[in-house]
Amino acid sequence: MNARPLGMGEQIAHRLRVEILTGGVEDGTHLAEDALAARFDVSRGPVRDALRQLETEGLVENRRKRLYTRVLGLEGIEELYELREALESLAIRLAIARASAKDWDRVQEIVDRMRAAGELGDVEMFADADMQFHTAFYTLSRNRRLIEAWRPYQHTFEILFEMSDTPDIPAATADHQGFLEIIRTGDADAAVRRLHLHLTLAKGHIRDVLRKTADPSDAVAED
Known part of the structure; x- marks a missing residue:
């Protein structure tokens, strides 16, 4: 059985997850929706979904409505x-x-x-x-x-x-x-x-x- 294709939000979450866990980004890096949308050439919706998922996983934290990376x-x-x-x-x-x-x-x-x-x-x-x-x-x-x-x-x-x-x-x-x-x-x-x-x-x-x-x-x- 083939795996279900990843949605755009899941793809973005995966890319960011790899960067956070492998040290590709520094701890406390601000993740701005607009900048990420431009980087991945998508609307803000999939980016918002990705960041919400990463926050659930503890890899992103919310500080006064701004999201930052949490390197393990x-x-x-x-x-x-x-x-x-x-x-x-x-x-x-x-x-x-x-x-x-x-x-x-x-x-x-x-x-x-x-x-x-x-x-x-x-x-x-x-x-x-x-x-x-x-x-x-x-x-x-x-x-x-x-x-x-x-x-x-x-x-x-x-x-x-x-x-x-x-x-x-x-x-x-x-x-x-x-x-x-x-x-x-x-x-x-x-x-x-x-x-x-x-x-x-x-x-x-x-x-x-x-x-x-x-x-x-x-x-x-x-x-």
């Missing part, structure tokens, strides 16, 4: 992963209690797509499957408000994945397969412990990438 930095990354672990731990516990064997079979199909991505060397396909894998916990929790709480942060984590180096897809696939096998035993405590390890490693890698971006000399020193 290392502290912001720490906060994001703390929030994600709290949300996802609850999602896993509820999913284990409520999902059926057939539901987990469908999650297995996602892991199978990861494996296929490794065989093809398709990083984008793997990243998409990785996001589907984790989002499945929220869906299977059957808790609408929990799903809504996760939704604003999905795009941010997609970009954070793209910022990292090309993953070892076979190893990452094996990690997700092991994660799913623990979940299927029904041991929620073990699954949450595995999530903590999974996210701790991911967070550490992103922090390393951000440090190298902030000080490229670090990368040279490590070679």
Whole structure:
């Protein structure tokens, strides 16, 4: 199934999201609707939609009716992963209690797509499957408000994945397969412990990438 084409507002939000998360713009940069409309050659409507979305995601803040960028930095990354672990731990516990064997079979199909991505060397396909894998916990929790709480942060984590180096897809696939096998035993405590390890490693890698971006000399020193 092909992904739904992004609307203009979503496209603009994606472009700005990448710039904010990768350090393409400085923290506290004023985002004026007129200037952005001219830059992207669109009316102010799509720009307004994009900025509203980024404000929801915490990447833009409103100061006296003027919008400014909020670059995450290392502290912001720490906060994001703390929030994600709290949300996802609850999602896993509820999913284990409520999902059926057939539901987990469908999650297995996602892991199978990861494996296929490794065989093809398709990083984008793997990243998409990785996001589907984790989002499945929220869906299977059957808790609408929990799903809504996760939704604003999905795009941010997609970009954070793209910022990292090309993953070892076979190893990452094996990690997700092991994660799913623990979940299927029904041991929620073990699954949450595995999530903590999974996210701790991911967070550490992103922090390393951000440090190298902030000080490229670090990368040279490590070679």
